Amino acid sequence: MTRILLSRLAQIALTLAILSFCAFALIALMPGDPIEVAIAGDPRLTAEDAARLRALHGLDRPFTERYLAWAGNLLRGEFGYSRLFAQPxxxxxxxxxxxxxxxxxxxxxxxxVAGVALGALAASRPRAAPFVDAVAVLDQAMPTFWLGILLIIAFAVTLGWLPAGGSAEAGLGLDHLVLPVATLAVAHLAGYARHATASLETTLTEPWIRTARARGATESRVLFRHALPNAALPILQIAALDAGALAGGALVTETVFARPGMGKLLYDAVMGNDTNLALVALLLVALVTMLATLGADLAQRALDPRLRER
Structure with a gap:
């Protein structure tokens, strides 16, 4: 396990290095630079001012030299300042x-939890399968922004039970999380329900499941003690990918509910040509994604002894 962990960490480090170089190169190829944006915002800046600012920020140096300087600062924990927000x-x-x-x-x-529960219901109760399929189809056909707006109208505007958005920084309690959490949870429910149903249906036909039933195990014990741990392997991988993807911020949900998250921050950094903030935020999202995948792999090996030998 230690060897696998060290190998994966080395792969993560190499991937981050390659990603940082590619992202730095792509952003460098974007039309304009922060100095041109500053000039457009302040016509009083002259060409001499622009040249002095480019020299001050190292924008007049070759690409490789600029990348190595930026990467060296990053490795020392110096993330720099955001030009757009004027903050570290x-x-x-x-x-x-x-x-x-x-x-x-x-x-x-x-x-x-809800998706696996629905999947277990559909796999163990064939009569409930059409209901679970209908819920999954309806969920997948429902746009996230539409669901968010619908929940705001129902629970914030009409009933007045919950705030329509915001965050804890605005002086709100945990109730400000209810609507955006419900929106995101419903948006991802269908995938887990479908994968859990398919995986459990396959697992429940295995010979060792019939052996467990022949020994007198109850259906609930067969389902949750024997079948679910083995059926959970693909579901864990999907959950890790979802966690990594959402670490970049659920931009639509954060926008609908006015939450200052990673999605909004990345969007503002790219649109505002804030190179330093965009690069560091992108690497952070990639790191969280790969760590989530690594955690899922380790959990799979803990659940399935056959994987420990690889």
């Missing part, structure tokens, strides 16, 4: 990532 990058990323992880993590746990 670290002070922006921390609150945004915590906000997104709180929202996405809670939603994914609820979606995973």
């Amino acid at each position: 990058v670290a002070s922006l990323l921390g609150p945004a990532l915590l906000s997104t992880l709180g929202l996405a993590g809670t939603a994914l746990v609820i979606a995973l």
Whole structure:
């Protein structure tokens, strides 16, 4: 297990290095640079001012030299400043990532539990399968932004039970999380229900399941003690991919509910040509994604002894 962990960590480090170079190159190829944006915003800046600012920020140096300088600062923990927000990058990323992880993590746990429960119902009760399929189809056909707006109209505007959006920084309690968490959870519910149904239906036909039933095990014990741990392997991988993807921020949900998360931050950084913030945020999202996948792989090996030998 230690050898596998060290190997995966080395792969993560190499992937981040390649990704950082590619992202730096792509952003460098974008039309315009921060100095041109500054000139457009302040016509009083002269060509001499622009040249002095480019030299100050190292934008007049060759591409390779600029990348190595930026990567060296990053390895030393110096993330630099955001030109768009006039704040240290670290002070922006921390609150945004915590906000997104709180929202996405809670939603994914609820979606995973509810989806697996629906899948178990469909796999163990064939009569319930059409109902679960109908719920999954309806869920997949429902746009996230539409569901969010519908929940706001129903529970915030009409009933007045919950706030329509915002975050804890606005002085709200945990009730501000209910609607965005419900929106994200419902958006991911169908995938888990379908995969859980297919995986459990396959597992329940295995010979060792029939052996467990022949020994007198109850259906609930067969389902949750014997079948589910083996059927959970593909579901864990999907959950890890979802967690990594949502670490980048659920932009639509965060926009509908006015939440300052990673999705909004990344969008603002790219649109505002804030190179430093966009690069560091992108690498952070990639790191969280790969760590989530690594955690899923380790959990799979813990659940399936056959994988420990590989």
